[in-house]
Amino acid sequence: MAEKKIFAGERLRRARERLGLNQAQLAARLTISPSYLNQLERDQRPLTAPLLERLSVMLKVPKTYFADTQDAKREVQLRESLADPMFRATPKALGEIAAVVRAAPHFAEAFMTLYEAYTARTELLATANPAGLPRFPYDEVRDWVQGRVNHFDSLDRAAEAVFEDRHFEPQNLREDLRRYLRDAHGIVTASDPGLLGAGLFWRLSRQARRLYLAEDAAPESQMFWMAHVIGQLEHGALIEKEVRRVSFSSDEARGLARIALANYFAGALILPYRRFHEAAKLARYDIQRLQRQFGASFEQICHRLSTLQRPGLPGIPFYFVKTDIAGNILKRSSATRFSFAQFGGPCPLWNVYRAFAHPGEILVQLAQTPDDVTYLNIARTVGRGGGAYLSRPRAVAVVLGCEISYAPETVYAAGLDLNNRAAPDPIGPGCRACERTTCRHRSVPPMGLGLDMGTIERGMVPYRLKG
Known part of the structure; x- marks a missing residue:
């Protein structure tokens, strides 16, 4: 079977423009016609x-710059699945993964779906849960959002239209949203000091026509919640249309998808696409400058940057991750080929985990994944105190990353040696799936490789790997 054709026009154009070349100049260097x-x-x-x-x-x-993003993600996921000792995959078999993904992508997708069902069944039996085979709706919705490159154009444009038609202004957006809810929907906003204690951020009482917001919440959070409610009230039909395009496996997954789309609308309303895209380019993606300009939080700016993939007007393709101090991934999305571990914890060399030792400080890192792609990562802790001594605020951090070829477009490339091949930290998708057998930070052996316990040597970890 012929190899899959590579269409990478947008990447080619971006790389050419970064070097200041027009089409005629590059064509002459390549000895092809313009x-x-x-x-x-x-x-x-x-x-x-x-x-x-x-x-x-x-x-x-690198040559991988032009690789198909979805294929790259499939390769990592399939490699991690085949690393299960059940398959007894040899190094030769693991080396054929790229060929399988190119030649039979639908088979690769079907295999991974089957394996996910198997792991779910195994977990079910291990916990003696009689409820039946779980479908992991969170994972289902997350993968759907990532498959859309974290961009929903119809909702993005609808939110932008509300912002522009109502002449909202970033400096006064919280009051603009309050006024709009009152005038357009007859809903009055009010503070409720007991919501956070009950584990709630907001509550809408349709009977009383009131939207109650947690009293101690940050202003930017209150803006987001009001925008979320506006999305539900005004664009429920548009959200439902997007949900119906997908064959979700359960009502829970469909419900989560509706919430995800209402959240997407909220982010697009408080940070309207064209204004935000233009400001991001002018600021060279300086997150703190964008915070001041739009009155948004660090997390909101990072997440919005990861959604700027409008056809004809794209921003830098970013991935975005939010994690807690224990390594649990709370939110993730990607417009890049960056892949995440399906099982086990993420890589400890990722700078997002160093951020917890430097609260409030922005940490910049060059990191290279096992597929030889180098990323620029920007990480920082986010969140506020709980408003009281006994509230136990949540320790979370976010990381925003892009491929190194886009780094010069950002302010965060300042002072970095982007051409030094030894500069990036070697990170992976998690120890069980990572191919770096000599990593001194490895916590467990990689799945799929046997252990040689009969040697008289001691390496960086207390075992040797066969093969």
Whole structure:
């Protein structure tokens, strides 16, 4: 079977423009016609293997820069699945994963779905839960959002229209939203000091026509909640249309999808696309400057940056992760090929975990994944105190990352040696799935490789790996 054709016009255009070259100049260097290059950038022609080699050299990017993002994610996920000792996969078999994904992507997807069902069943039996086979609705919705590159254009444009048509202003947005809820929907907002103690952020009483907001919440959080309610009230039909396009496995998954889309609308309303996209480019993606300009939180700015993938007006493709101090991933989305571990904890070398030792400080890191892709990562703790001594505030941090080829477009590249191949920290998807067998930070052996306990040597971990 022929290899899958690679269409990467947008990536090609971005790399060319970063070097200040027009189409005619790059075409001359490649010894191809400008019209052919134009067709490549418009995804009317695929990139050939010889051309990929020359482009990677001339544009100073790795060959993986042009790889299909979904294929790269499938490879990591399939490798992690096959690493289960049940499959007894040999190194040779693991080396064939890329070929399987290219030649039979639908088979690879079906295999991973089957394996997820198997692991769910195993967990069910281990916990003696009689409720039946769980479908993990959170994972289902998360994967759906990531499959859409974390961008829902119809909701994004609807939110932007509300902001512009009502002449909202970032500096006065909280009062604008309060007024809009009152005038357009007859709903009055009020503070409730008991909500946080009950584990709630907001409560809508349709009978009383009141929206109660947690009294001790930050202003930017209150803005987000009001925007979320506006999305539910005004664009429920649009949200339902998006949900009906997908065959979710349960009512729980459909309900979570509706909440996710209402949250997406809220983020798009408080940070309208064109205004925010333009401001982000002018600020070179300086998160703190964007916070001041839009009155939003650090987390809200980071998450919105990861959604800027409007056709014809894209921003930098970012991935976004929110985690707690124990390593639990609370939220994640990606417009990049960056993949996350399905099982086990994430990599301890990721700078998002160092952020907990430096609360409130922005940490910048160059990190390279096992597929030889280098990322620029920006991490910081987020959140506020609980409002009282005994409230036990939650310790969480976020990380925003992009491929190194986009780093010069950001303020965070200042002072970094982007061309030093030894500079990036070697991170992985988690110890069980990571291929780095010599990592001194490894906590458990990788799945799929046997242990050699008969040697007289002691390495960085108390075992040797067979093969």
